[in-house]
Every structure is written in C-alpha cells, then in structure tokens.
Amino acid sequence: MQFILLIFCIVALVDCKLKVLRPSQLVDRLGSKVNIALANFGEIPFGHRYMGNVDMAYPNDGCDSLMPTNGSQFIMIERGNCTFVTKVRNAQNAGYTLAIIGNNYDYPLESDFVMADDGHGYAINIPSIFITSQDFNVIKEFVLKYQVSNSLEEQVFVLVKFDVKKRDDVDVILHLEVSNRDSYRVIDEFQEYYDLLKNEKVNYTLLYSIFNSNNTQSDYSIDESNCICQRRYCAMDPDGEGIGTGRNIIEEAIRQTCIFKHFPLQYFQYMNKFNFECSKAQAYSTCGSKIITNLGIQDDEIVKCRDESFKDPFNHKTATNLNNSYNAILEHQLLLQEKSGAIGLPSVVVNSVVYKGQLTGKGIFGEICNSFNLPPSVCREEVENYYKFEINGDGDNYLFLIIFIVSILIAIFMLVLYFLFKKFVQKDSVQVTQVQVNEMISQYIKFYEGKEQKKQNSF
Numbered sequence: 265m266q267f268i269l270l271i272f273c274i275v276a277l278v279d280c281k282l283k284v285l286r287p288s289q290l291v292d293r294l295g296s297k298v299n300i301a302l303a304n305f306g307e308i309p310f311g312h313r314y315m316g317n318v319d320m321a322y323p324n325d326g327c328d329s330l331m332p333t334n335g336s337q338f339i340m341i342e343r344g345n346c347t348f349v350t351k352v353r354n355a356q357n358a359g360y361t362l363a364i365i366g367n368n369y370d371y372p373l374e375s376d377f378v379m380a381d382d383g384h385g386y387a388i389n390i391p392s393i394f395i396t397s398q399d400f401n402v403i404k405e406f407v408l409k410y411q412v413s414n415s416l417e418e419q420v421f422v423l424v425k426f427d428v429k430k431r432d433d434v435d436v437i438l439h440l441e442v443s444n445r446d447s448y449r450v451i452d453e454f455q456e457y458y459d460l461l462k463n464e465k466v467n468y469t470l471l472y473s474i475f476n477s478n479n480t481q482s483d484y485s486i487d488e489s490n491c492i493c494q495r496r497y498c499a500m501d502p503d504g505e506g507i508g509t510g511r512n513i514i515e516e517a518i519r520q521t522c523i524f525k526h527f528p529l530q531y532f533q534y535m536n537k538f539n540f541e542c543s544k545a546q547a548y549s550t551c552g553s554k555i556i557t558n559l560g561i562q563d564d565e566i567v568k569c570r571d572e573s574f575k576d577p578f579n580h581k582t583a584t585n586l587n588n589s590y591n592a593i594l595e596h597q598l599l600l601q602e603k604s605g606a607i608g609l610p611s612v613v614v615n616s617v618v619y620k621g622q623l624t625g626k627g628i629f630g631e632i633c634n635s636f637n638l639p640p641s642v643c644r645e646e647v648e649n650y651y652k653f654e655i656n657g658d659g660d661n662y663l664f665l666i667i668f669i670v671s672i673l674i675a676i677f678m679l680v681l682y683f684l685f686k687k688f689v690q691k692d693s694v695q696v697t698q699v700q701v702n703e704m705i706s707q708y709i710k711f712y713e714g715k716e717q718k719k720q721n722s723f
C-alpha cells in the first residue's frame with residue numbers, strides 16, 4: 265500500500281496539475297491529470313498542493329456576488345461577461361480558497377496562456393486556475409449530478425498542485441526596467457527576504473529590459489540616440505518629446521547591474537533612493553552618482569565595472585574604441601531575456617519557472633524557498649511539511665543523535681554487567697578458601713610469566 269502511495273506521490277509531484285481524486289467515474293472520464301494555466305494576480309502558493317471539494321457558481325459566469333460556501337473549498341466559474349479578476353474576487357468574498365475558471369469556447373490550452381489582471385488584481389489573495397472548456401464541462405456535469413443526489417460518494421474532490429522546479433542551488437532572475445516604478449517596489453519589498461537568504465545557495469541575475477534594434481527594424485527605425493554600440497542595445501525613449509533618451513536608460517541599467525554585482529547589500533538602498541530622487545532620464549547619471557557617494561559606495565569600482573564591460577569583438581578584451589564594441593553585461597542580459605519567457609515587467613523567474621500571480625517580495629521568497637531540494641530553515645514558514653526536510657537536511661545531527669543514544673545504551677548495558685559481575689564475585693568468594701586463593705594466584709603468576717616470555721619471543 266505504501267509503495268503504491270509512494271508511486272502516486274512521485275507521479276503527482278512531477279506531473280500533476282489538477283487531479284480529480286473523486287468520484288471514480290469522473291477520474292475515468294478525465295484521465296490522470298488536467299492541464300491548467302495560472303493568473304498573474306492573486307497569491308499563488310508555489311510548491312504547495314491544495315485539495316478540496318468543488319462547487320459550481322450560479323449563475324455560471326460568477327460576475328455577481330456568489331453564495332457563501334457551505335464547506336467547499338473550490339468553485340468553478342465560466343469565462344466571459346466580466347474580467348477574471350471580478351470572478352476570482354467574488355469567489356474570494358464567498359469564502360473559497362481557489363477559483364477554477366473554464367474557457368467558454370473550445371480551444372486547446374496554450375502553454376503561455378495567463379489570466380490577465382484588469383488593474384484591480386492587487387486585492388485578490390486566493391489563487392485561480394484556468395482549464396479548457398472540455399475539461400470544465402465534464403467536471404461541471406459531475407458537480408451538478410452531486411447537487412441533485414447529494415450523496416457524498418459523488419461529491420467532486422480534486423487536488424491542485426502549483427509546480428516549481430527543485431534544485432540544490434536556486435537560480436533567480438529579476439527582470440526589471442529602469443524607468444518602471446513597479447520594478448523598484450518589487451526590489452524594495454524583496455530586500456528583507458534577500459537578507460534572510462543571504463547565506464543560502466541562491467544565484468541572482470539582474471535582467472534589465474533592453475532590445476536589439478535589429479529585431480525590430482522591420483517595423484520602424486529606432487533613433488540612434490536611444491541606443492549604444494551601434495544600435496546593438498536600445499531602450500525605448502522614456503519621455504517621447506523630452507530630452508531623456510533610451511541611452512540614459514541603458515547606461516543606468518549597466519550601473520545598477522554593476523552596483524548589484526559589487527555591492528549587493530547597498531544595491532537595495534540605492535534602488536530605494538533612486539526611485540524617490542531620480543525622476544528625469546537625462547539626469548539619471550548625475551542623480552545616481554550623488555546617491556552612490558551618499559551611500560559610501562566606491563564609485564571607482566562601479567566605473568571600472570562599466571568600462572570593463574565594453575569588449576572588443578575581436579579579442580574580447582576591454583574595448584578602447586567604444587564605437588566598435590559590444591557590452592558583455594548587456595549581451596548576457598539580451599540572451600537571457602530571449603530565453604526567460606517572462607511576461608510583462610517586472611517579472612521573476614525561479615529555476616526557469618516564471619513567477620505568476622501578484623508579484624510581492626513575500627511571494628518571490630515563497631517561490632525561492634519551495635525551489636530548493638532541501639529548503640533552508642529560514643524557509644520553515646513557506647514550505648509545506650517542512651519537518652520532512654529538517655530530518656533530511658540536518659542529516660548529520662540525526663546521525664549524532666543515533667550515536668548518542670547507542671552510546672547511552674551501551675553504557676547502561678556495561679553498568680548492569682558490572683553490577684551482576686560484582687554480585688557474582690561476592691557470592692562466590694564466600695566459598696573460596698584461602699588455599700584456593702593461593703593456588704589461583706600462583707597459577708596466575710605462572711600464566712603471566714609465560715605470557716611475558718611469549719611476548720619477548722615475538723620480538
């Protein structure tokens with residue numbers, strides 16, 4: 265039985281998104297798993313599994329307030345007539361812990377589909393998932409059947425797993441944009457969790473949003489003033505008609521990357537001050553320099569980092585002629601940007617899983633914590649069944665405990681043996697006569713001398 269359970273767990277961990285657990289006829293109809301998409305609002309419990317009974321919204325579109333739940337955790341709502349956020353908010357207000365939104369027309373689930381925020385998603389804290397109309401209608405059929413029969417055996421009970429990729433070392437990509445205020449909010453919120461995790465194996469990469477004008481040339485020609493390195497790296501003009509340029513943005517992106525690389529703790533303070541004090545792109549350079557000086561960051565270190573990031577395309581050494589160079593920092597960021605699959609800005613990618621849901625410092629921390637094979641103890645609150653990892657993670661302590669217990673048992677055993685022996689000797693000695701004692705002693709001496717001789721021989 266345990267073996268079967270174990271197999272089920274492994275499959276569920278790797279594969280499972282939504283799995284129907286009851287009733288068995290529904291399991292037969294849907295197969296072992298149902299693919300789901302997530303939303304970019306709400307708090308998504310990465311690495312956790314939710315289990316619950318399923319209700320059907322009435323009316324099905326869930327656009328008006330819903331009846332409070334009478335014990336069920338999940339509710340099914342059909343797409344259409346209002347935004348996803350409205351539906352999920354109604355589900356949340358009715359006391360549900362998860363909303364299952366079904367498509368309202370037959371279409372396969374695309375891997376990059378995300379239920380989008382309508383701008384009011386910040387007030388949502390329950391997660392929501394999206395499934396195809398086909399799956400939705402099958403589940404709906406069974407939920408309605410249960411409503412009629414009211415027999416517990418027919419109640420629909422499902423498991424939803426919010427997957428992460430687990431590794432020993434966690435890779436985190438923070439995808440930001442220099443002139444995007446939300447990027448600074450996320451960095452500000454994440455600071456305390458960065459501090460908590462600073463001794464753990466987390467590999468952070470900053471990724472500032474830039475583009476290569478070659479890719480967009482077919483649409484329009486971007487002004488040279490928004491680019492560096494002969495249009496190899498460009499950023500959108502931040503203020504249209506104003507004097508600020510994409511080049512200001514790019515230069516600031518290089519500087520922020522360098523600060524993070526060399527002074528990671530001060531980076532967070534820098535970002536906080538920059539957000540409040542530097543609003544005009546054309547003044548980023550002087551404004552940023554002032555903050556660097558005030559924070560006591562060694563500016564020459566940052567200047568050196570920037571200068572050395574420009575490379576000669578032929579020998580890959582530090583470039584002398586900037587006109588004909590590439591930038592190692594930006595080149596790396598461009599490459600990652602293509603691969604990261606991030607949606608919108610800012611965004612976060614943990615072990616190549618794009619963070620979905622409302623982007624908060626705590627949310628990012630939760631996803632990082634759950635992406636460790638063995639989460640560190642600072643993650644205790646974020647990880648389901650944390651105690652399991654504690655036993656595995658502190659394996660050495662566990663071993664010491666075993667050795668300690670075994671030693672104590674041996675000590676007790678020896679003590680008992682000693683007392684038994686003592687008792688035995690006392691009992692015996694009463695019967696032993698002086699003659700016998702003398703005989704024993706002389707025998708012992710003989711034996712001892714013999715042993716002594718043997719010892720000498722062996723040399």
Ligand SMILES: *[C@@H]1O[C@H](CO)[C@@H](O)[C@H](O)[C@H]1NC(C)=O
Binds near residue numbers: 324
């Ligand atoms: C959407 O609204 C229309 C018109 O009010 C209604 O007929 C339809 O049933 C609604 N859709 C759902 C899924 O409830």
Ligand SMILES: *[C@@H]1O[C@H](CO)[C@@H](O)[C@H](O)[C@H]1NC(C)=O
Binds near residue numbers: 334335
């Ligand atoms: C709520 O559930 C209880 C039992 O679980 C049932 O007795 C009661 O009738 C239900 N109430 C409604 C309004 O369905």
Ligand SMILES: *[C@@H]1O[C@H](CO)[C@@H](O)[C@H](O)[C@H]1NC(C)=O
Binds near residue numbers: 435436437467468469
């Ligand atoms: C850290 O992550 C980046 C981006 O994912 C990757 O290029 C780099 O090799 C990683 N470094 C380490 C030491 O794993």
Ligand SMILES: *[C@@H]1O[C@H](CO)[C@@H](O)[C@H](O)[C@H]1NC(C)=O
Binds near residue numbers: 476478496
């Ligand atoms: C951009 O296009 C030009 C001409 O097609 C090419 O020489 C150059 O290498 C391209 N740059 C990048 C970064 O792809």
Ligand SMILES: *[C@@H]1O[C@H](CO)[C@@H](O)[C@H](O)[C@H]1NC(C)=O
Binds near residue numbers: 585
């Ligand atoms: C770099 O290009 C600018 C104009 O784009 C030019 O004025 C300058 O002389 C060039 N510098 C070198 C070292 O070629």
